[in-house]
Amino acid sequence: MEDTFRWTLVTAVAPIAWGTNYFVTHEYLPAGHPLYGAVFRALPAGLLLLALARQLPHGVWWWRSLVLGICNMGAFFALIYLASQLLPVSLASTIMSAAPFTMALFAWGLLAERPTVLVLTGATAGIAGVVLLLGTGSAAVDLRGVAASGAALTMSSFGYVLAKKWGRADEGPVATTAWQLIAGGLVVIPFAVLVEGRPPHLGLPAVAGFVYVGIVATALAFTAWFAGLRRLPATTVGLIGLLNPVTGVLLGVLVSGDVLTLRQVGGLALILLGITFSQVRTTPPSPVARVGQLDVTE
Structure with a gap:
């Protein structure tokens, strides 16, 4: 249990860093x-x-890095950026909050991690908490933004679970995260040139913003995320990801002077309750199963 708690804290670095990314962007x-x-x-x-x-990729990791880089990095970053332009942040975040369910489905199919009743209950509580926390608003919905958010949700959930499946016996999350980021960035370059033309001019604030996003919200965050995926069930990691919108809202309170409503406080409580549910283990693994688990994840 102590080991699970420790890796939960490590994994939480990622969604907290991603939550600050909204403000910086x-x-x-x-x-x-x-x-x-x-x-x-x-x-x-x-x-x-x-x-x-x-370490450079070797063997199957050349094409694996390309697949994961597209799903988890390049295409995902572009889709999230597009969704944030076409949809209110509240709606885009609410769509992405379905990640615990989509990751659970992919983990069931690819990893044979059958979701427990507690995990599904926690995911339901977490999504309800996000809805209360952010609200959905009454603005017109751009279906292109919904499609972009849905594609980002599906692609990243599949990519994260695939990374867990392929990364059980590799060189570690630092190397494999580096390979994914480089592959994803390289794949997007020709599309950026064709669609957007010349690169935008970056002033000092933009350069500082990209430095923060690159180091904290990307390099550090994704390394922590994939390290957590190696040692925790995918459904648990998906629920920890709900700290993303929580961070965004709390940052608004601290930086912009926003005031939390009673409904938002209730939403925060539901999200934290859902994450707590994901930590509960009703049936501890047998010694044999535990040894086998350590062999493939450590």
């Missing part, structure tokens, strides 16, 4: 360039991690 990064934004976010972060890992 809105305030400092250039609008209208989702493809170049994905490139600027992925490539420098990937090169930084590669310098730390000092």
Whole structure:
């Protein structure tokens, strides 16, 4: 239980960092360039991690890195950027809050991780909490934004579970995260040139914003995320991801002077309750099963 709690804290670094990304993107990064934004976010972060890992892909990891890089990084970053432009943040975040369910489904099919009643209850409570926390508003819904959010949700959930399946006996999350980021960034470059033309001019605030996004919300966050995926059930990691909108709302309170309503406080409580449910283990693994688990994840 102590080991699970420790890796839960490590994994939580990712959604907390991603939650701050909303504010930085809105305030400092250039609008209208989702493809170049994905490139600027992925490539420098990937090169930084590669310098730390000092390992190039080998064997099957060349094509695996390409597949994972598209699902988890390049295409995902661009789709999220596009959705944030076409939809209110509340609606986009609410759609993405279905990740515990989609990850549970993919984990069931790819990893034979059958979701428990407690996990499903926690996921339901978490999504209800996100709805209460953010609200859905009454603005007109752009179906293109809904499609982008849905595609990002499905693609990333599949990619995360696939990364867990392939990463059970590899060189570690730093190296594999670096490979994914570089592959994802390189794939997006030709599309950015064709669709968006020349790269946007970056002033000092934008450069500082991309430095923060690259180091904290990408390199550090995804390394922590994939480290957690190696040691925790995918459904548990999906629920921890609900800390993303929580961070965004609390940052608004601290930075912008927003005031939490009673409904939002109730939403926060439901999200934290859902994450707590994901930590409960009704049936501890047998010693034999535990040894087998440690063999493939450590």
